[in-house]
Amino acid sequence: MISGMTSSLLKFLSLAIIAVLLTFSTSSASCAGEDGKVGGRADGPVLELPTDVEQCIRPTEFMRVNHMYLLEHKRDQTMRQGIRTDDASLQGCVDCHAKKDDAGKAIPVNDPGQFCAACHEYVSVKLDCFTCHRTTPDMPASTANIPRIPAHKELLAANTPPLGMPADVQKLRAYLDGELK
């Protein structure tokens, strides 16, 4: 009888210890979130952003969630309708976001750890753009007079999307069809 009571007390104590440990570990995880880790869960990739431009073509929060819809919309417009504005072109992304190595040579954006690859690897999304598309900036003499990197600030002023918009594809399409030419 006594030995039975001791074992149930031990069980209660061990459960209590586990509960305390769990609470402690959860609170430490949420602290990590406040420290700026992605999603407050684990260490996400740290991206090095271009320093020679002030702003991306849309606010960073919008681009993080919606860049693929912008690219897809632009892709169909350019391919099928011949609309070749600078806004939201994949080459525009590459021109800004490809880093240079110490020798001044551009590093492909899909190399491990680079701008495109870092996040896509982290979230296990296969990146198929660069089977066909160029991964480094390229400005040969014949096209040097054509400005490809748009004035980001002006673009942003002209196309300010509703901030904090969820990745609702239908809503986004309406926005793109209405405002993104």
Added chain:
Amino acid sequence: MTCTSGSKEFIDKSRRDFLKKAGAGVTTFTLASGVTLMAYPQAQKRPLDEPVSAKNRWGLLIDVNKCTPECDACVTACASENGWKQGGDPRVDAQWIRKLTVKNPKSGYESSFPVMCQHCENPPCVDVCPTGASFKRLDGIVLVDKHTCIGCRYCMIACPYNARSFIHEPLTDQRPWAPRGKGTVESCTLCVHRVDRGDEPACVEKCATDGNGALMFGDLNDPDSEISIRVATYATKQIRADLGLNPGVRYENL
């Protein structure tokens, strides 16, 4: 009309340059009192943010008499513009444009000319494509949308001009305006990126400067364009016109 073909070209070219400079409005010159010269501009250049339309029908006119067998300026210009390579394995090399030399066995007469995608009005490659990747733009340029191409190569079989190539190997360092990748089909795009910004295809430009000026590019729908006037004035042929595909590429003196 008494002027020779050479002087007509001169007149047409200077007229075109004049109209380019004249800009958008109607230009009026007073030659003498009561006598005015009015110049109406050609169709305005399409703004970059407007979709293409069926108002234009882009085409090429190739003067076979001017084209010489030893010249391949158009082929090298196309390769460097669009980033495809020659001189590798001929079984798998891409070939957007090639020079053909044909001989009449009875007379022994030889002629040489380039053949590329003929940009048909009724393209068989578009008919057979199972995914809709092979398509014709409203302005008549036939393209492959590599985002939806699955590399089945039906279009290569359907094309009577053997104009399309398949990419067998992984590629890097493509031209930004000409994405190309393993597992997709490709062909002459009529330098669509240049046409969209109002320029001529690379082959036409190089043929004029480094070749013999045998290629002419223009809008077949515009009755005042140089190419339309020439097509209306001289006898021109389409290759395999019997198929009823109405190619946008025409040959003179073939």
